[in-house]
Structures are given as C-alpha cells and as structure tokens.
Amino acid sequence: MTTATGRTPHPDREPEVLRRFAEARLWAAAQAPYLASAVFALRPVVLEARSDEHTGEPVPDPEFRALPTDTRWRVHLDPGTLLTTPVEETGWWLLHHIGHLVRRHAARGPNQGAGRRTGGTGGADEEAAHRWNQAADAEVNDDLESAGLTTPEGVVSPRALGLPEGRLAEEYVSLIEVLDTAHRRGGRRLVDLVDCGPAVRGLDGRYEETGAGEGIDDTERHVLELALARDIERRAAARTAVPGGWRRWAEDRRRPVVDWRTRLGAVLRRGVRRTAGRVDFSYRRPSRRPGPGGVLLPTMVAPAPGIALVIDTSGSVAAPVLAGFLSEITGVLARAAGPERRLRAICCDDRAHPVQEVREAADIELTGGGGTDLRAGIAAALALRPRPDLVLVLTDGHTPWPERRPPVPVVVGLVAAHPPPADAPTPPAWAHPIPLPATAPRGAEA
Known part of the structure; x- marks a missing residue:
C-alpha cells in the first residue's frame, strides 16, 4: 500500500537497513575514535521507502542522500538510499552530522527562529x-579532510574549492556566495544542493513529521558534549591524532570564554550597588511633603x-586598540552606571597627565x-575630588603596581599580547582583572 506521501512501508527491509546503519557506525567510530561516543549516540529513524512503480522495490531518494539529521540527534534513513550507498560513505x-x-x-544559522519551516518554500x-x-x-568537512577522509562527490570541500581552511561557517x-555567483554565470552551480536537515537548517516540519522516536534532550546533549570534549582532550594530550578543529572545539566547550563586556559590566554593576545605599539631600526636586509652616524640604537622592x-x-598598546576598547568600555559604563555617570580619564605613561x-x-x-x-x-x-567610587585601568599589565590595596575597587582591563608570552604579567591580588582580546573590537580602527 502506498501512502499519501508517495512512500511505501517496507517492514521486511527495516532489519537490513538498521544492519547497514550499524556497519556504517562501526566504520565511523574506527575512523574517528575520538568521536565514538557521539557516533553511538545517534538515533536511527527508518522512513517509509520511495518505491519503484514497477517492481515495488525501494529506490534511492536524492533528497535523503545526506541522511538528514535533526537537533535531537535522530538520523533519518531512507531505505532505498541506505541500501545502495557504500558503508564507507554512510x-x-x-561523522559529518556530528x-x-x-x-x-x-542555532547559528538564518532559520533559527522557533517554528520556522524550511524546504520547498522557495524564495530568499x-x-x-x-x-x-x-x-x-x-x-565541518575541513576537519574530515584533515583526518584523511574523502569528501563525497558534489559536496562542499574547502580544499577542492580553493577556500582557506579553518574558518567558521559565518566566514565561508x-x-x-562569490564563487557560486561566478559559476552561475557559466550556467551551473558551484556544488550540488545537499540537505543536511534540521541539524543545520533549523526547525523543519518535514522531518518532524516523518521522524519517530524520542531522540536526546538538552540535558543528555550537554552531558554528551562534555564527555566528548574530555575524550578529545585526553587523546590530544596522549599525542593521538585529532584534527585541530576538534581540539579547538573541545577546549572551547570545556572552558568556554566569557565575553569581556559581560564580565566588565558585572563588576561595574557591583560597584554601582555599593554606592546605591549612599544618599544625600537635594533641593533640585523639593519633597512633595511640605514641612511645618509650609517650609520646603529637600529630597533624598542617590x-x-x-x-x-x-x-x-x-606605547606598548597600539593607539587604535586603545581607542577601540575605550569606545566599547564607555558603552558598558553607560549601561552599568547610567547616562549621568561621572567619568574622568587620566592618560599615564611614566607620569599622570592632566585629567x-x-x-x-x-x-x-x-x-x-x-x-x-x-x-x-x-x-x-x-x-580626585570627589574621590571616585571605582578606578578602571586599561593596560597590557607591564607596569609596577601599588604595594597596598587602594581604598576603592580597581578593575584592570588587561589587553593580551598575541601570542601571549610565558611570563605574561598578572595584576596584584587586590585588583579585579578582566582579560581583553589582543586585537581591537570590530570597527575600532574605522
């Protein structure tokens, strides 16, 4: 019986499909043992087959060539495709989907909005x-190529296209787009259109409707990724061959970098809260409650x-880098301390210049x-008078520091050298260091 989707159930072929999937999973784990735990976490979902109208046998469906995978780690298996694809390619x-x-x-792509459906809609x-x-x-394929694995024909390969290696998808x-535009002028696409499914494109109703099984939830995924990162780091420490992209991912996953703006804002807000309890009297806005005999009373202000x-x-920190950080720091100050903040700047080399x-x-x-x-x-x-509530220092750290703890909090925006030297300076224990990147924020040099 053929379903409304044009597919036919083949329950008798499901064991064979799952056996082929198991063989492919073993092959993948052997090729990339540092990803074995992730390979065996994938959940197969056998779809109804696209059948030959004469023989009734499953035939490959080009739409499912890439074994589309969703964000719940479910791999959607088209019987005709899987039974005719070599185990090595499957x-x-x-590995590609992992x-x-x-x-x-x-989550990083253009269709990350909840409920967004893609596929077959056309347009931009x-x-x-x-x-x-x-x-x-x-x-993804950059790392697979560096591991010695051959990219299937018609799939994007940085090496084959002459693109730089080690870039993020946002850069590629x-x-x-430039390469594809040039190729289309010649009447053909740069590469085939391959659909990797919701694991790349975001939520997609087609796969949610065809998929079965629970998959893994966010907690299971979090635990799995941490275990995977630990395994990669252990293998790299033992000098086992692991592609550089996977080593970088493991390091970032195990020790995620907290954005310096977030850390600076948090420290500044703590300083603001310390001053919030201090109040004074002001006649700029008289009290609404009149005093005895109609006397105007001041209000209490913070x-x-x-x-x-x-x-x-x-001079040890380049002027464009300083200018870039100063621009962003003043923005952080405005959000943390409010538009009426009092900001006094002192340039300093071996002496303090006028405020x-x-x-x-x-x-x-x-x-x-x-x-x-x-x-x-x-x-x-x-x-300075009045004395500041907080001192923010912007430096590369190569300086003497006061021997005693200052009477107010001191936050040190520490501009890193690139590459950082082994003897990189550290601020004293009484300071609140905020590591800053070695280069100016984007747009700082404009």
Missing part, C-alpha cells in the same frame, strides 16, 4: 538556508557613581608615550 555522513550537531549550526529564505548549509558543510558564507579611567599610553572629564570615548585625547608606571595614574585618580 559512515562519512555520520560536526553539525556539536557546533550548533542550527530557502536560498539563505541552502547557502548556510553549504557554509556549515565547509566548516560570503566566500561561497549620587551617580564616580568612575576614574586610567589609560596606559606608554579629562568626558562622556564619550571619542572625547579622550590619548597623550603620552614614555615609560610605564601606572602607580602615578592610580594615585592621581585617588586624589
């Missing part, structure tokens, strides 16, 4: 989904926190260029 696709899943390509959304699929394939998107910014202008009262980073004139001794800058900040 195993390659399993790359998509653990790199969270569905469908084109963007295909382009993202190709770019994500390039990010524009590169592939002062805006005072922040002093000490900037290392000795500059500013609201925006663009108003700061970076002066200096001599040696480095930020003790002078911190002392000048503490000598």
